[in-house]
Structures are given as structure tokens and as C-alpha cells.
Amino acid sequence: MGRLQKILIPFLGLVLAFWFYSARENFKPEMLKGKRVIVTGASTGIGEQMAYHLARMGSHILITARTEAKLQKVVERCLELGAASARYVSGTMEDMAFAEHVVKEAETSLGGLDMLILNHVGTSYFGYFNGDVGHVRKLLEINFLSYVAMTTSALPMLKASEGSIVVVSSMAGKVGFPFTVPYSATKFALDGFFSSLRQEFSIQSVNVSITLCILGFIDTEMLRGKRVIVTGASSGIGEQMAYHLARMEAHLLLTARTEAKLQKVAKRCLELGAASARYVSGSMEDTAFPEVVVKEAENTWGGLDVLILNHIGYTYFNYFNGDVEHIRKLLEINFLSYVAMTVSALPMLKESEGSIVVVSSVAGKTAAPFSAPYSATKFALDGFFSSLRHEFIIDKVNVSITLCILGYINTENAVRAVSHAIQDTPAPKEECALEIIKSGVLRRRELHYPSRAVGSLLLLRDIAPDFLDSLIRSSYKVENIRRT
Numbered sequence: 056m057g058r059l060q061k062i063l064i065p066f067l068g069l070v071l072a073f074w075f076y077s078a079r080e081n082f083k084p085e086m087l088k089g090k091r092v093i094v095t096g097a098s099t100g101i102g103e104q105m106a107y108h109l110a111r112m113g114s115h116i117l118i119t120a121r122t123e124a125k126l127q128k129v130v131e132r133c134l135e136l137g138a139a140s141a142r143y144v145s146g147t148m149e150d151m152a153f154a155e156h157v158v159k160e161a162e163t164s165l166g167g168l169d170m171l172i173l174n175h176v177g178t179s180y181f182g183y184f185n186g187d188v189g190h191v192r193k194l195l196e197i198n199f200l201s202y203v204a205m206t207t208s209a210l211p212m213l214k215a216s217e218g219s220i221v222v223v224s225s226m227a228g229k230v231g232f233p234f235t236v237p238y239s240a241t242k243f244a245l246d247g248f249f250s251s252l253r254q255e256f257s258i259q260s261v262n263v264s265i266t267l268c269i270l271g272f273i274d275t276e277m278l279r280g281k282r283v284i285v286t287g288a289s290s291g292i293g294e295q296m297a298y299h300l301a302r303m304e305a306h307l308l309l310t311a312r313t314e315a316k317l318q319k320v321a322k323r324c325l326e327l328g329a330a331s332a333r334y335v336s337g338s339m340e341d342t343a344f345p346e347v348v349v350k351e352a353e354n355t356w357g358g359l360d361v362l363i364l365n366h367i368g369y370t371y372f373n374y375f376n377g378d379v380e381h382i383r384k385l386l387e388i389n390f391l392s393y394v395a396m397t398v399s400a401l402p403m404l405k406e407s408e409g410s411i412v413v414v415s416s417v418a419g420k421t422a423a424p425f426s427a428p429y430s431a432t433k434f435a436l437d438g439f440f441s442s443l444r445h446e447f448i449i450d451k452v453n454v455s456i457t458l459c460i461l462g463y464i465n466t467e468n469a470v471r472a473v474s475h476a477i478q479d480t481p482a483p484k485e486e487c488a489l490e491i492i493k494s495g496v497l498r499r500r501e502l503h504y505p506s507r508a509v510g511s512l513l514l515l516r517d518i519a520p521d522f523l524d525s526l527i528r529s530s531y532k533v534e535n536i537r538r539t
């Protein structure tokens with residue numbers, strides 16, 4: 056009975072706590088209709104997207120950031136989306152007077168304030184701490200002290216409306232990760248300040264809520280201004296990676312065979328905020344082409360930070376047909392061109408202490424039927440890049456290698472090729488693309504996406520390989536595979 060009580064009571068407590076908190080989750084978009092909201096850092100990224108959501112919900116929006124031209128466009132879009140009103144003030148949060156001026160503007164033009172969303176961040180570097188105290192001071196001014204100044208100025212209005220303060224922070228403000236020392240300090244400071252202030256509000260019965268948002272550890276500025284090559288960028292996951300990187304304001308060099316598609320993707324990337332976007336079209340079957348792409352990066356940027364190898368050549372999804380020439384061609388596209396690009400790009404990547412991201416598949420870790428040529432090329436990638444990673448560590452080469460092990464993803468080509476034989480629901484390509492970028496930036500050894508499905512597959516491969524093989528076979532609609 057004692058033991059039962061020890062387990063049962065905490066368990067019941069957890070269930071009740073979960074029920075209590077989930078019962079409070081009754082958000083309705085109408086709640087924000089007509090509300091007066093300030094969003095800082097709203098010219099791009101998450102801030103821009105928040106402005107659009109608020110606009111759809113019919114709020115009065117006041118946005119701010121440095122770049123007037125971008126703010127103008129966001130305001131226009133907010134009005135199109137149905138904002139009750141939308142206006143902007145441009146200026147830098149390095150200037151405390153400006154932080155207060157934004158709040159004054161809300162008072163004058165909106166006559167009060169219901170929600171203050173603090174979201175802006177200054178530019179920092181992603182690398183070893185360089186000892187520059189001046190930079191830490193400046194970043195504190197932008198990322199932390201301006202949040203305090205705006206809160207102080209806005210508090211009388213927020214008390215009157217019983218409003219909310221939303222502070223956008225990061226995992227880097229909860230846990231110490233490498234390469235983000237100044238940024239991390241500012242985000243920890245936000246946690247300390249606003250969590251303590253929340254307690255004081257509670258003691259003083261001030262009915263203003265404070266929400267601290269801990270976002271996953273991919274902060275858009277980690278890729279701002281970085282020079283990135285994405286191969287296979289004309290469609291599927293590669294195209295989606297290009298769009299994510301564009302939103303993060305990276306410089307992009309895209310490649311694939313179809314020029315018309317690349318042109319469209321590059322144009323969209325520029326609209327989404329890429330620092331620059333260009334393309335080179337050609338086939339990776341051509342042994343000279345990988346070097347051409349890398350040379351293009353060298354000539355335009357004089358360096359490279361991230362090399363994302365993602366393209367694949369066409370193959371059949373069927374019983375192995377004995378065609379050795381096809382395997383030779385597929386090895387050239389899916390494997391040897393990856394090696395060739397790595398070799399050409401390595402001097403630049405060493406210089407920038409950059410990253411190589413290799414997009415592979417579960418078919419490169421555990422074999423399934425009907426994909427012998429494809430599977431061979433993906434296993435080859437694992438062998439080559441996992442061995443190279445060892446050598447980099449031995450040689451103290453500070454270039455990371457991330458191998459991405461993907462399950463079934465809903466790209467047009469993949470769905471067209473296998474949906475008649477595979478029963479699983481494919482995972483979304485947009486999320487997959489973002490996970491690949493995150494793993495690369497965080498210099499992870501491997502990404503398993505979707506994590507649960509791929510993780511359990513790999514676990515089974517190690518502990519019960521025969522069982523896994525029979526499971527894979529039984530999951531295929533073999534009757535739908537017609538021998539060619």
C-alpha cells in the first residue's frame with residue numbers, strides 16, 4: 056500500500072496538473088480582434104509572421120525594426136490580411152530613446168496597449184567567443200536593455216488594459232551551448248529579469264501577464280549572411296531548404312539540372328529575404344560539374360560556410376533488373392559528385408570552419424526491397440562521410456559533417472515513385488528541410504527524421520535485424536510492384 060501511494064499520488068497529481076493546464080488552453084482568434092499590439096523585430100522572420108497572424112485576427116498593429124522599406128511592405132501585407140490598422144516606426148533599439156519612442160507612438164496613435172511582443176535581436180556571430188566586450192555591451196543594449204525600457208514605458212498602459220508582455224527568447228537563454236556566448240548572455244538576462252518581474256507582479260496583484268517563449272535552438276541569425284550551397288534545390292526538400300535559408304537571410308547558391316525551376320526558386324528566395332540568391336544549372340552526372348558549382352561560390356563569395364549535398368538522380372522502384380550501367384550512373388550522381396564537391400569545397404570550408412550536410416536515407420542504413428541501386432549509393436555516403444569525419448577529428452579539421460537519415464517524406468517525386476507500394480503517411484517536406492538545416496548549424500553528427508520512426512527502425516536493426524527485415528517486407532504492398 057505504501058509503495059502504491061508513493062507511485063499513485065504523484066501520478067494522479069501529474070494527471071490533474073495536466074488536466075488543469077490543458078483546460079485553460081481555450082484560445083480563440085477573436086480574442087485578438089481589435090486589440091492594440093506592438094511587435095518588435097517585425098521586418099523579417101518570426102516577427103514578420105506574428106504580424107501577419109495578428110493581422111488575420113483583426114488586431115491594431117504597430118511594428119518596428121530598423122529597415123523602413125521592409126516595414127512598409129509588412130504593413131501593406133497586414134492591411135491586405137485584415138488588420139484593424141497597421142503602422143510602423145523604424146529605428147534602432149541600440150538607442151534607448153527610440154525604444155521609448157515606439158511605446159509613445161502606441162499611446163498617441165492607438166490610445167493604449169493590450170500586448171507588447173518583444174522579439175527583436177541584434178546581429179551577433181556564431182563562433183568561439185572573441186573577447187570583444189564592446190560587442191557584448193552593444194548586444195545587451197539591443198537584446199536586453201531595450202526590452203526593459205519598453206516594458207517600463209508600456210507598463211502604465213498595460214496595467215490599464217490588464218494586458219500581456221510576450222518575450223521571445225531561446226533555448227540559448229536556458230542552456231549554455233557553444234559558439235553563442237554574447238547572444239546566450241542576453242537571453243539568460245531576459246529570463247532572470249522577466250521571471251523575477253512576474254513574481255513581483257503576482258505579489259503586487261498587477262494583472263499583466265508575462266510569457267517567456269523558449270524557441271528551439273535555431274536562431275535565424277546563426278545563418279544570416281552565411282554562404283550556403285544547396286544541391287538538388289529545384290524541387291522537393293532542397294527547394295524547401297532554400298526557402299528556409301532565404302528567410303534566415305543567407306547567401307544562396309542553388310543547383311540542379313532544370314534552369315527554369317531554379318530561376319523560380321531563386322526569385323522566391325529573394326522575395327523571402329535571402330541576402331543573395333543565384334544558381335548554376337547542370338547535371339551531376341557530368342564529372343566536371345561539381346567543381347564548376349564550387350568554383351562559382353569561390354568566384355562570387357570568396358568563401359563558403361555550408362555545403363548541403365542533397366540531389367539524387369532518377370532510379371526505378373522495382374526488382375533489381377541487372378543493369379550495372381544504371382548503378383554506375385547513379386553512383387556518379389548520388390555518391391561520387393558528393394565526394395567531388397566536398398574535395399573542391401574543403402579549402403574554403405576549412406577556412407570558415409564550416410559544415411558539410413549530407414542528405415541520406417533510411418535506405419542508406421538498413422536495406423529495403425526494390426531500391427538496390429539507390430540503397431547502394433546511400434550506404435556508400437555513410438561509409439565515406441563517417442570515415443572522413445574520423446579523419447577530420449584526428450587532423451583537428453574543424454569542419455562538421457552531418458549525415459541526415461530521412462524516412463518517407465512527402466515530396467512530389469517520392470510520393471509518385473513509392474506511394475502505390477508503401478502504406479506509411481509521409482512526413483512534411485517543409486519541417487524536414489528545417490530539421491536538416493538545424494542539424495547542420497548545430498554541427499550534429501546525424502539527424503534522424505522523423506525521429507521516432509527512424510530511431511525505432513535503427514534500434515530494431517541493431518537488436519533484431521531479421522525481425523526488422525520481415526517487418527519491412529510485410530509493410531510493402533508487394534502485389535502492386537509489377538516486374539519490368
Ligand SMILES: NC(=O)c1ccc[n+]([C@@H]2O[C@H](COP(=O)([O-])OP(=O)(O)OC[C@H]3O[C@@H](n4cnc5c(N)ncnc54)[C@H](OP(=O)(O)O)[C@@H]3O)[C@@H](O)[C@H]2O)c1
Binds near residue numbers: 286337414
Ligand atoms: N522524399 C523522400 O521520401 C526521401 C526519403 C529519404 C531520403 N530522401 C533524400 O532527400 C534528398 C532530396 O529528396 P527529394 O525527395 O527532395 O528529391 P526530389 O524532389 O526528387 O529532388 C531531387 C533534386 O535533385 C535534382 N537532380 C536530379 N537529377 C540530377 C542530376 N543528374 N544532377 C543534378 N541534380 C539532379 C532535381 O532537379 P532537376 O531534375 O532539375 O535536376 C531535384 O532538384 C535526396 O538525397 C533523397 O535521397 C528523400
